[in-house]
Amino acid sequence: KAGVTQTPRYLIKTRGQQVTLSCSPISGHRSVSWYQQTPGQGLQFLFEYFSETQRNKGNFPGRFSGRQFSNSRSEMNVSTLELGDSALYLCASSLLGGQSPQSTDTQYFGPGTRLTVL
Amino acid sequence: SQQGEEDPQALSIQEGENATMNCSYKTSINNLQWYRQNSGRGLVHLILIRSNEREKHSGRLRVTLDTSKKSSSLLITASRAADTASYFCATDAGGTSYGKLTFGQGTILTVHP
Numbered sequence: 001k002a003g004v005t006q007t008p009r010y011l012i013k014t015r016g017q018q019v020t021l022s023c024s025p026i027s028g029h030r031s032v033s034w035y036q037q038t039p040g041q042g043l044q045f046l047f048e049y050f051s052e053t054q055r056n057k058g059n060f061p062g063r064f065s066g067r068q069f070s071n072s073r074s075e076m077n078v079s080t081l082e083l084g085d086s087a088l089y090l091c092a093s094s095l096l097g098g099q100s101p102q103s104t105d106t107q108y109f110g111p112g113t114r115l116t117v118l
Numbered sequence: 119s120q121q122g123e124e125d126p127q128a129l130s131i132q133e134g135e136n137a138t139m140n141c142s143y144k145t146s147i148n149n150l151q152w153y154r155q156n157s158g159r160g161l162v163h164l165i166l167i168r169s170n171e172r173e174k175h176s177g178r179l180r181v182t183l184d185t186s187k188k189s190s191s192l193l194i195t196a197s198r199a200a201d202t203a204s205y206f207c208a209t210d211a212g213g214t215s216y217g218k219l220t221f222g223q224g225t226i227l228t229v230h231p
Contacts, residue, residue, distance in 0.1 A: 043221035045220070050216065090160060
């Protein structure tokens with residue numbers, strides 16, 4: 001099976017702009033999670049989508065949003081970019097996203113989108 | 119926020135030696151997973167250990183989990199230069215933490231040829 005794909009791989013934007021990142025999960029996976037990775041804060045959970053519904057959200061401002069389509073592909077959007085939004089954005093897919101209490105769902109990560117805000 | 123600590127923060131060894139990395143976490147978990155990351159690229163899944171398991175092996179990897187101490191360790195035996203990477207532990211708290219893994223700060227492993 002093809003792995004998780006993310007587009008674009010690199011982006012350069014200026015402050016105040018908005019950006020949309022795309023993630024295509026592994027075929028058959030219904031859960032997509034997004035993470036932000038920075039040198040200072042490490043890997044932080046943004047949100048998770050399952051069957052087009054956001055089920056879980058991390059502690060990020062409302063400028064960060066996302067959605068999921070019926071084919072499980074997901075996009076995340078960041079509006080009014082700030083310098084501190086420069087980061088590697090990773091998406092991960094899993095079968096069910098931990099739906100069952102004893103879940104052993106493995107998350108498989110894409111290569112990431114490197115966003116630089118100038 | 120990070121779930122816990124990983125130590126050491128950096129580890130430098132020679133090829134052929136074993137590498138041990140430790141991870142501590144704060145809350146109860148469903149499972150704990152270890153990932154590898156090369157030079158700021160995507161994360162590669164290495165191994166998952168469930169909360170009711172104490173030890174798991176996969177090739178040259180051995181993971182232990184002590185839920186009473188809220189800690190885990192990853193042992194890489196007979197290290198190779200290609201093992202040079204950052205290693206992260208990540209916990210799945212289960213319940214309504216859908217799709218959320220909480221990561222440690224990572225250990226940077228350098229294996230010298």
